[in-house]
Amino acid sequence: MIKAILIFNNHGKPRLSKFYQRYSEDTQQQIIRETFHLVSKRDENVCNFLEGGLLIGGSDNKLIYRHYATLYFVFCVDSSESELGILDLIQVFVETLDKCFENVCELDLIFHVDKVHNILSEMVMGGMVLETNMNEIVTQIDAQNKLEKSETFIFQSPRQDR
Amino acid sequence: MPAPIRLRELIRTIRTARTQAEEREMIQKECAAIRSSFREEDNTYRCRNVAKLLYMHMLGYPAHFGQLECLKLIASQKFTDKRIGYLGAMLLLDERQDVHLLMTNCIKNDLNHSTQYVQGLALCTLGCMGSSEMCRDLAGEVEKLLKTSNSYLRKKAALCAVHVIRKVPELMEMFLPATKNLLNEKNHGVLHTSVVLLTEMCERSPDMLSHFRKLVPQLVRILKNLIMSGYSPEHDVSGISDPFLQVRILRLLRILGRNDDDSSEAMNDILAQVATNTETSKNVGNAILYETVLTIMDIKSESGLRVLAINILGRFLLNNDKNIRYVALTSLLKTVQTDHNAVQRHRSTIVDCLKDLDVSIKRRAMELSFALVNGNNIRGMMKELLYFLDSCEPEFKADCASGIFLAAEKYAPSKRWHIDTIMRVLTTAGSYVRDDAVPNLIQLITNSMEMHAYTVQKLYKAILGDYSQQPLVQVASWCMGEYGDLLISDQCEEEEPVQVTEEEVLDILESVLISNMSASVTRGYALTAIMKLSTRFTCTVNRIKKVVSIYGSSIDVELQQRAVEYNALFKKYDHMRSALLERMPVMEKVTTNGPTEIVQTNGETEPAVLETKPPPSGLQPTSQANDLLDLLGGNDITPVIPTAPTSKPASAGGELLDLLGDLNLTASPASVAAPQISQPPFLLDGLSSQPLFNDIAAGIPSITAYSKNGLKIDFTFERSNTNPSVTVITIQASNSTELDMTDFVFQAAVPKTFQLQLLSPSSSIIPAFNTGTITQVIKVLNPQKQQLRMRIKLTYNHKGSAMQDLAEVNNFPPQSWQ
Numbered sequence: 001m002i003k004a005i006l007i008f009n010n011h012g013k014p015r016l017s018k019f020y021q022r023y024s025e026d027t028q029q030q031i032i033r034e035t036f037h038l039v040s041k042r043d044e045n046v047c048n049f050l051e052g053g054l055l056i057g058g059s060d061n062k063l064i065y066r067h068y069a070t071l072y073f074v075f076c077v078d079s080s081e082s083e084l085g086i087l088d089l090i091q092v093f094v095e096t097l098d099k100c101f102e103n104v105c106e107l108d109l110i111f112h113v114d115k116v117h118n119i120l121s122e123m124v125m126g127g128m129v130l131e132t133n134m135n136e137i138v139t140q141i142d143a144q145n146k147l148e149k150s151e152t153f154i155f156q157s158p159r160q161d162r
Numbered sequence: 163m164p165a166p167i168r169l170r171e172l173i174r175t176i177r178t179a180r181t182q183a184e185e186r187e188m189i190q191k192e193c194a195a196i197r198s199s200f201r202e203e204d205n206t207y208r209c210r211n212v213a214k215l216l217y218m219h220m221l222g223y224p225a226h227f228g229q230l231e232c233l234k235l236i237a238s239q240k241f242t243d244k245r246i247g248y249l250g251a252m253l254l255l256d257e258r259q260d261v262h263l264l265m266t267n268c269i270k271n272d273l274n275h276s277t278q279y280v281q282g283l284a285l286c287t288l289g290c291m292g293s294s295e296m297c298r299d300l301a302g303e304v305e306k307l308l309k310t311s312n313s314y315l316r317k318k319a320a321l322c323a324v325h326v327i328r329k330v331p332e333l334m335e336m337f338l339p340a341t342k343n344l345l346n347e348k349n350h351g352v353l354h355t356s357v358v359l360l361t362e363m364c365e366r367s368p369d370m371l372s373h374f375r376k377l378v379p380q381l382v383r384i385l386k387n388l389i390m391s392g393y394s395p396e397h398d399v400s401g402i403s404d405p406f407l408q409v410r411i412l413r414l415l416r417i418l419g420r421n422d423d424d425s426s427e428a429m430n431d432i433l434a435q436v437a438t439n440t441e442t443s444k445n446v447g448n449a450i451l452y453e454t455v456l457t458i459m460d461i462k463s464e465s466g467l468r469v470l471a472i473n474i475l476g477r478f479l480l481n482n483d484k485n486i487r488y489v490a491l492t493s494l495l496k497t498v499q500t501d502h503n504a505v506q507r508h509r510s511t512i513v514d515c516l517k518d519l520d521v522s523i524k525r526r527a528m529e530l531s532f533a534l535v536n537g538n539n540i541r542g543m544m545k546e547l548l549y550f551l552d553s554c555e556p557e558f559k560a561d562c563a564s565g566i567f568l569a570a571e572k573y574a575p576s577k578r579w580h581i582d583t584i585m586r587v588l589t590t591a592g593s594y595v596r597d598d599a600v601p602n603l604i605q606l607i608t609n610s611m612e613m614h615a616y617t618v619q620k621l622y623k624a625i626l627g628d629y630s631q632q633p634l635v636q637v638a639s640w641c642m643g644e645y646g647d648l649l650i651s652d653q654c655e656e657e658e659p660v661q662v663t664e665e666e667v668l669d670i671l672e673s674v675l676i677s678n679m680s681a682s683v684t685r686g687y688a689l690t691a692i693m694k695l696s697t698r699f700t701c702t703v704n705r706i707k708k709v710v711s712i713y714g715s716s717i718d719v720e721l722q723q724r725a726v727e728y729n730a731l732f733k734k735y736d737h738m739r740s741a742l743l744e745r746m747p748v749m750e751k752v753t754t755n756g757p758t759e760i761v762q763t764n765g766e767t768e769p770a771v772l773e774t775k776p777p778p779s780g781l782q783p784t785s786q787a788n789d790l791l792d793l794l795g796g797n798d799i800t801p802v803i804p805t806a807p808t809s810k811p812a813s814a815g816g817e818l819l820d821l822l823g824d825l826n827l828t829a830s831p832a833s834v835a836a837p838q839i840s841q842p843p844f845l846l847d848g849l850s851s852q853p854l855f856n857d858i859a860a861g862i863p864s865i866t867a868y869s870k871n872g873l874k875i876d877f878t879f880e881r882s883n884t885n886p887s888v889t890v891i892t893i894q895a896s897n898s899t900e901l902d903m904t905d906f907v908f909q910a911a912v913p914k915t916f917q918l919q920l921l922s923p924s925s926s927i928i929p930a931f932n933t934g935t936i937t938q939v940i941k942v943l944n945p946q947k948q949q950l951r952m953r954i955k956l957t958y959n960h961k962g963s964a965m966q967d968l969a970e971v972n973n974f975p976p977q978s979w980q
Contacts, residue, residue, distance in 0.1 A: 014220055014221065014222075016220070017220055018253075020290065022256045022257070022258070022291075025219075025222070025224065029222045043519070043520075045484070046484055046519065046520040046521070046522070046523075047484035047485045047487070047488040047520055047522055047523060048484075048485055049485065049488050049489075049522055050522060051522070051525075082409050082413070082449060082452065082453055083485070083488075083489055083492075084445055084448055084449030084452055084485065084486075084489060085405070085406060085409050085449050085453075087445055087449075087485065088399060088405065088406070088445060088446055088449060089406070092399070110173060110177075111170055111173055113216070113217055113220065114169075114213055114216070114245075114246065114249060117249055118245065118249075121249075121286050125285075125286050125289050125290065125318060125321045125322075126289035126290045126321055126322070126324065126325045127290075128321050128324060128355075128358055129354070129358075129406065130317060130318065130321055130351070130354075130355060131317065131351045131354070132351075132354070132399075132404070132406040132407075133350060133351065133397055133404075136351060140279075140314065143279065144241070144245070144279045147241045147277070147279060148241055148242045148245065151240050151241055151242050152242070
């Protein structure tokens with residue numbers, strides 16, 4: 001099971017945080033800080049696996065991370081997930097984001113956090129992997145966005161452009 | 163009231179803040195605006211406001227006042243509102259707030275909505291944060307959706323079902339009929355989540371497991387199709403067709419094939435195929451290969467396949483990619499218990515990994531190295547491990563030191579080597595050693611009488627230059643105090659014996675006393691050592707007297723007390739001084755509770771978890787005489803301390819005796835130092851991490867309890883000094899026949915008024931011709947000081963047949979129980 005998915009930049013500012021296990025808000029922020037601390041110390045040519053920190057760790061949990069440009073994508077998983085598989089999952093996630101946002105960069109994630117959440121919900125649900133086919137995910141997301149847009153048109157309300 | 167700003171603008175504004183305080187101000191202002199907007203119950207802008215609130219929540223600011231608003235959004239008709247509302251629910255709400263129950267009705271309606279995306283949203287939210295009450299209410303709806311033909315909804319329903327099962331395990335049966343044709347789907351998404359659902363069900367219930375075993379052929383077929391199918395553009399990841407699904411199926415196969423011969427047989431072919439055909443140039447291929455290896459190791463596969471698997475792991479170890487190496491080390495660690503020899507073949511590669519730069523890999527390699535140490539390779543491995551200890555990061559030093567101590571204790575080829583190794587550890591990583599290493603080492607030194615001179619010479623040289631490492635200084639001071647006379651007398655096998663004078667020895671000890679680096683405990687050691695030397699040295703007694711009297715006024719209370727007492731020894735009790743300060747006797751190695759103790763297992767190597775022992779009544783046949791109360795001896799394996807106290811009250815019926823479980827702990831350095839089992843305190847009084855200084859010379863005669871058919875059992879006794887009702891009996895079993903006795907089990911029973919405790923035996927094989935013995939410790943509690951009687955039962959294998967015998971032991975000497 002995936003316990004948490006965190007995206008933060010090279011300075012530790014969170015860009016997305018999704019927890020699949022219940023933690024209080026304070027603990028969540030502490031986890032983000034601690035994870036950043038652990039991950040930023042890593043060299044470029046070491047392996048992508050870390051034992052978890054004290055808060056989200058425990059002997060069972062691992063942090064699997066990948067560093068893309070200015071962002072760290074960190075998945076905290078327990079032993080029921082295949083480590084190498086999660087690495088591939090991160091890659092698929094980033095590629096999907098790329099497809100949805102056209103050459104995704106950090107700014108896209110900053111200004112469209114909710115969209116990123118929606119994409120993530122199509123891939124991981126309740127801590128388990130739901131769908132890994134990139135095209136399938138993109139199709140569904142497009143359909144849902146179209147549904148949203150059609151609503152704003154029908155109801156003629158001021159632009160709900162968030 | 164002006165229209166609330168859009169999320170994008172809020173983000174832009176916040177990014178312009180230059181300090182944390184500025185950001186906080188902006189956020190507070192915006193929160194106030196949002197709050198007033200919520201109060202106005204404005205439907206049009208609610209969605210925008212909640213989106214902003216979620217953003218602020220991510221940054222770490224409190225957002226709980228938005229919880230009810232999320233509910234209102236969920237109840238709205240618009241998809242846009244629902245989307246944000248459900249997202250907010252997942253991020254802000256949880257089962258601890260009662261508010262979440264209000265969602266149940268909305269979710270129920272949405273699960274039956276006409277638009278599939280709304281249904282999808284509802285399923286997603288339920289699957290992420292549904293509480294047990296919600297799950298109970300809505301499980302029926304989820305089950306309905308599990309049978310739909312819409313693959314988008316079906317896959318979501320499957321994962322939602324997993325969540326429901328996790329929260330409310332009793333509902334598992336409800337989903338069983340729906341799983342019947344889950345695997346017939348073509349859609350990979352549904353297949354994937356179905357396999358997850360099946361995996362969850364199999365892991366939770368052994369009945370389900372046997373039920374689903376019949377799916378093995380179908381799973382094998384799906385896997386085969388995936389491998390053979392050639393290029394399929396939609397599921398392709400780096401040239402392999404849907405690796406995620408392959409990995410999931412392999413994992414499910416592993417669970418189904420465990421401990422089951424038929425299923426394992428059915429899988430053998432496909433596993434061999436995957437193992438040999440997968441391309442390993444990219445991470446994807448390796449992921450599948452890794453999963454295959456784990457599956458092969460776990461099921462009852464044929465030996466050829468197992469060898470293939472370990473070789474694949476060995477290949478992984480040589481791979482350039484760090485991730486692969488890490489993963490290989492992890493899986494080797496899991497398999498080293500069962501396939502020890504196969505893993506030994508890769509020992510040199512593993513030891514090389516100790517020198518890797520990557521911290522994660524080093525840690526794994528260290529753990530694996532400790533698991534691989536055995537009697538044959540101890541010298542070579544220890545060299546590498548000591549080198550590693552020298553150069554590793556501080557976070558490893560403590561674990562590494564403990565591991566080295568354990569390994570040395572188990573497999574030391576000679577006492578001198580053992581002492582050398584421990585000295586080396588103390589000098590390189592002295593400050594990281596655990597506290598009980600010092601008394602253990604002292605005991606070891608005392609027991610190796612021929613090494614005293616050598617040891618004290620080495621220790622003296624070690625602290626000559628540097629006395630900052632406390633454990634080393636403590637051991638050294640103690641030894642110099644005990645064996646100072648050997649130090650100055652120049653009798654040693656060292657190549658260059660050091661010429662030491664009494665003055666020099668006292669110089670060192672005094673500098674330890676004075677130094678700021680010495681802990682208070684260390685000073686205590688040094689002072690006592692100086693005192694002991696007063697009987698061993700001849701010319702410097704006056705100097706010693708002076709030192710001792712100075713410390714009579716020390717600020718440190720412990721030092722002061724010692725000094726004052728020693729002073730008194732000099733003045734008033736000088737006649738007793740030499741007797742008091744005599745050489746320490748050899749300490750009995752009583753099995754202690756220290757976590758560094760070796761576990762004497764009965765030949766079993768798996769560190770399985772020990773469940774609390776079943777009550778003794780269920781175990782032994784009562785075919786013996788009525789008052790023979792068979793006990794489960796302390797021969798059970800794997801004495802991991804159970805987390806709950808295992809003390810069993812004396813059964814009122816009076817027939818069964820208390821059996822207090824084993825006290826030994828597993829020897830792995832990573833295991834938690836277990837707390838004492840809460841047992842009646844009196845039996846444990848005599849036991850602490852310091853060995854009992856029992857007075858063997860008090861002369862309780864030992865007896866031969868049993869002698870028949872070449873098997874002789876001797877009892878030697880000790881009385882605990884702190885608790886006079888405890889008698890500690892050490893049994894020694896020896897074998898004078900020409901063949902070994904194997905699987906030897908010793909059981910004992912005592913009358914009702916006594917309590918008995920059996921510790922683990924040293925082994926289960928008595929070698930022939932009296933070449934070795936089995937020792938076992940029995941503790942008897944005799945509060946009423948009645949005459950000790952015991953019935954013993956012996957079972958063993960000899961000359962190919964199983965032997966069993968009962969005997970009564972009545973010849974206990976009176977000193978053992980009075």
